[in-house]
Amino acid sequence: MSEQTSIPADPELDPTASYATDQSVIRRLAGLLRASAGTRTTYAPATGQPIAELPLSSPDDVLAAVRSARRAQRGWKNVSLADRAAILLRYHDLVLDHRHELMDLVIVESGKARKQAFEEVAHVAMTARYYGRKAAELLEPQRRSGMFPLLTRAEQRFVPKGVVGIISPWNYPLSMAMADGLPAVLAGNTVVHKPDSQTPLTALRALELLYEAGLPRDAWVPVNGDGPTVGGAIIQNTDYICFTGSTKTGRLIAQQAGERLIGCSLELGGKNPMLVLRDADVHRAAEGAVRACFNSAGQLCVSMERLYVADQIYDSFVTAFLDRVKRMKISAGTGWDVDMGSLVSKAQLETVTRHVENARAKGAVVLAGGKPRPDLGPLFYEPTVLSGVTPEMECFDNETFGPVVSIYRFSDESEAIERANEGEYGLNASVWTRDARRGRAVAAQLVAGSVNVNEGYGATFGSLDTPMGGMRASGLGRRQGVEGIRRYVDPQAIATQRLLPIAASHGIKDEAYAEFMTGALRVLKKFGRA
Incomplete structure (x- = not known):
């Protein structure tokens, strides 16, 4: 493509000569990982140069991470919704304040251009703000129509799943690492997270900022390693799975989640x-x-x-x-x-x-x-x-x-x-x-x-x-909006009956009660009751 404009390498713009490869930064971020199974070197796609030698997690490390997250979840779910939302709103500001660091990491690990790296920064900040502002609307208990007006008080509560397993991809290493986890922790869950092994530093720096915003360390535990080993251990031990990746892998995850009768959301391929x-x-x-x-x-x-x-x-x-x-x-x-x-x-x-x-x-x-x-x-x-x-x-x-x-x-x-x-x-x-x-x-x-x-x-x-999210082979479930946070909770119905039981009583025979109920149901329909 002779007309194509290319920019030759410039030492001052070398993505492996930036904040992203500062060894003190790398050591600090590596310290966040629950990992004890050797190391692996990551490389910058744009240059082929090494970035970091990072520790790898074993299945036992994943199990320990899940246990820590499960213990933390018992207390985290009792933190007020307003306090959890406040963490996300502080995180919004921290992400924007540290946008240049985050973009550097995205660029060096994924090879993408800066303008596209900024899309990820903006998306994470917007996600934090949206759920932080909408927390009460989306998660506070809601009154529902009871069986009988005045006699039946019904409400719906939202109970967190427990420990959410997130397996995020390399192509959007910031956005997909954080955007799925933020509503999960807001809903009262804790997270065990495996970022793609090509792009862990981006996720770790983003997570470090979330800790700075006030999230307890054990409420979101990162692990590192390949999909079959580390991802498989996450699927086998957490209470809900969130995965972004290929349709082929998504089918396998759906099968494993189905065997355990746990939920999953999968954003998969597209043409x-x-x-x-x-x-x-x-x-x-x-x-x-x-x-x-x-x-x-x-x-x-x-x-x-x-x-x-x-x-x-x-x-x-x-x-x-x-x-x-x-x-x-x-x-x-x-x-x-x-x-x-x-x-x-x-x-x-x-x-x-x-x-x-x-x-x-x-x-x-x-x-x-x-x-x-x-x-x-x-x-x-x-x-x-x-x-x-x-x-x-x-x-x-x-x-x-x-x-x-x-x-x-x-x-x-x-x-x-x-x-x-x-x-x-x-x-x-x-x-x-x-x-x-x-x-x-x-x-x-x-x-x-x-x-x-x-x-x-x-x-x-x-x-x-x-x-x-996707239809057909492009996935299951949705991120964003009400669906993006309700996937992480189990709806619980609580109904309180007043005065009269929902059964024959006070000497009324069952047949008479059935006739009374028939008339009552017709009246309720006439007056527009659902």
């Missing part, structure tokens, strides 16, 4: 579609598509991997889109002018390369990108746009999870909706039009847990009062 309708603002849609497809190098569950563009504007959209793609700045640097950073691992690079080469070999046309960039770093790949992708190609309906998007032309809107709904996934979608009402009508026909109109993913991702 997300973007529909550009005939009346869309071409330039606005093209700009939005760049962000939607290539933020975090396409390594986010809600990124767009399929673009469906109306015939009437197809040529002008493609021209505008490719112009923007070819002007993107890709670099290992940490400045605000970088548009896209590195892939996170050799495995991701191999998947992206295989998908593109498979499509190319079977007749797809590479409109932009299409090759690795080892001159920038070991794991860089150009933002890539394909046309002519057909069902026999691997990238047609399999998630690439990288900077690759396929573009398709459509002539009929109903056809575009049908094509967007194909496949097993249903995580996120996007619709672009000048008519917002029409956009919402199209959005309502898409099989996706979140749909953004005139935005790629940020509108739903940033609207904390709305639930976020």
